[in-house]
Amino acid sequence: xxxxxxxxxxxxxxxxxxxxxxxxxxxxxxxxxxxxxxxxxxxxxxxxxxxxxxxxxxxxxxxxxxxxxxxxxxxxxxxxxxxxxxxxxxxxxxxxxxxxxxxxxxxxxxxxxxxxxxxxxxxxxxxxxxxxxxxxxxxxxxxxxxxxxxxxxxxxxxxxxxxxxxxxxxxxxxxxxxxxxxxxxxxxxxxxxxxxxxxxxxxxxxxxxxxxxxxxxxxxxxxxxxxxxxxxxxxxxxxxxxxxxxxxxxxxxxxxxxxxxxxxxxxxxxxxxxxxxxxxxxxxxxxxxxxxxxxxxxxxxxxxxxxxxxxxxxxxxxxxxxxxxxxxxxxxxxxxxxxxxxxxxxxxxxxxxxxxxxxxxxxxxxxxxxxxxxxxxxxxxxxxxxxxxxxxxxxxxxxxxxxxxxxxxxxxxxxxxxxxxxxxxxxxxxxxxxxxxxx
Ligand SMILES: [Zn+2]
Numbered sequence: 001x002x003x004x005x006x007x008x009x010x011x012x013x014x015x016x017x018x019x020x021x022x023x024x025x026x027x028x029x030x031x032x033x034x035x036x037x038x039x040x041x042x043x044x045x046x047x048x049x050x051x052x053x054x055x056x057x058x059x060x061x062x063x064x065x066x067x068x069x070x071x072x073x074x075x076x077x078x079x080x081x082x083x084x085x086x087x088x089x090x091x092x093x094x095x096x097x098x099x100x101x102x103x104x105x106x107x108x109x110x111x112x113x114x115x116x117x118x119x120x121x122x123x124x125x126x127x128x129x130x131x132x133x134x135x136x137x138x139x140x141x142x143x144x145x146x147x148x149x150x151x152x153x154x155x156x157x158x159x160x161x162x163x164x165x166x167x168x169x170x171x172x173x174x175x176x177x178x179x180x181x182x183x184x185x186x187x188x189x190x191x192x193x194x195x196x197x198x199x200x201x202x203x204x205x206x207x208x209x210x211x212x213x214x215x216x217x218x219x220x221x222x223x224x225x226x227x228x229x230x231x232x233x234x235x236x237x238x239x240x241x242x243x244x245x246x247x248x249x250x251x252x253x254x255x256x257x258x259x260x261x262x263x264x265x266x267x268x269x270x271x272x273x274x275x276x277x278x279x280x281x282x283x284x285x286x287x288x289x290x291x292x293x294x295x296x297x298x299x300x301x302x303x304x305x306x307x308x309x310x311x312x313x314x315x316x317x318x319x320x321x322x323x324x325x326x327x328x329x330x331x332x333x334x335x336x337x338x339x340x341x342x343x344x345x346x347x348x349x350x351x352x353x354x355x356x357x358x359x360x361x362x363x364x365x366x367x368x369x370x371x372x373x374x375x376x377x378x379x380x381x382x383x384x385x386x387x388x389x390x391x392x393x394x395x396x397x398x399x400x401x402x403x404x405x406x407x408x409x410x411x412x413x414x415x416x417x418x419x420x421x422x423x424x425x426x427x428x429x430x431x432x433x434x435x436x437x438x439x
Contacts, residue, residue: 023050024050026421027070029073030047030076030077032075036393037373037391038370053398078372078401080401080421082375082379083125086129087347088113089130089134089138093350109134113138116347116351121152125354127380132159136206142154158203158251159203160186166223174222193234193237213251215231215236215252215254216260217256219299219319224314227256227276227321230259252271252272254274260281269291271291274333275325277333291378294326295344296344303323305319341382342371355412
């Protein structure tokens, strides 16, 4: 991913410079500037953006001849937000998705993904990690956004989630006989350590930036069997070891405590969901330095879907099991100082409403300032992108947002982001969408 971004910076942004045309300069006048979330903000400062990059942060309201001035003197300016766990592909209305599942082509899902990506960007999320979907679709979208052809957040993609047969990630789960025969194996299901090495290599070959695997059962896979560990310890170790050889980070989907702990022992970089935890889990989080990505929006959304009849009986039973415990595990992790990176599993909940996760985090004991840090500095570290994003400092990508008021007092202000700049391009100003060449 990094290479792709660097390649794009070199190839996409510099023709103007090569021809001697100066890059456009934008000056943002910020009444309050949160340079690094979790630390004290600056008052009355200017952010100077040249091309795609932040070139300087200055005290006072700078006056640069020929520069475009963006007046955010009445606003709080902060780094673009990062969601470490989304699924951009397909419909986020569960009932409609079930009804239309067998009528939709991949092209339909691709256009929906584009629309979802745009909603995500306009909500202030300038980078997302897509943890499992159709690889060609998501990775093509990623590349088109990087090339400046489409408006959307920077995407890190996992291709398909690696799973044991019958596990959370086997597309054949619960399909009728005819469909089960027709559904092409995605190369992501594996049985035995050797086979799981193959499955990881296939995802890398398909273009995955990060490897995701399912350590336990999942709520929305249409198969009964609970939320406990379903991948063997040696299979998890094989997944992690193989991914590391290719320089990929590893995210483990894990609900049941046995699976959470086994994945941490196998050396994953993050636990996604982490619904059930015990003393051993917190000891392992601390010992390994792994991040916990809580996705608190997901169990709430899944339960609501179950109540309105949008889930199968197998899904509904698991949604009920997960919903009661996710927030308890989160509150305990906050108390114990576990490293937390913001992630929502949006796609289970509606796209563009990712920031509603903040209110759940604060309700369960995190300060607003640290919740914002989890969606910027900390998520950037988890994604391996700290050199490019997460703070507003010279040399980083110009991914910048703004809200009215003070989000460190009222974190729900982040649900109404009024200004969005990504890679130096303004996509939203004064709460209104700005059309760019990529729209
Ligand atoms: Zn997910």
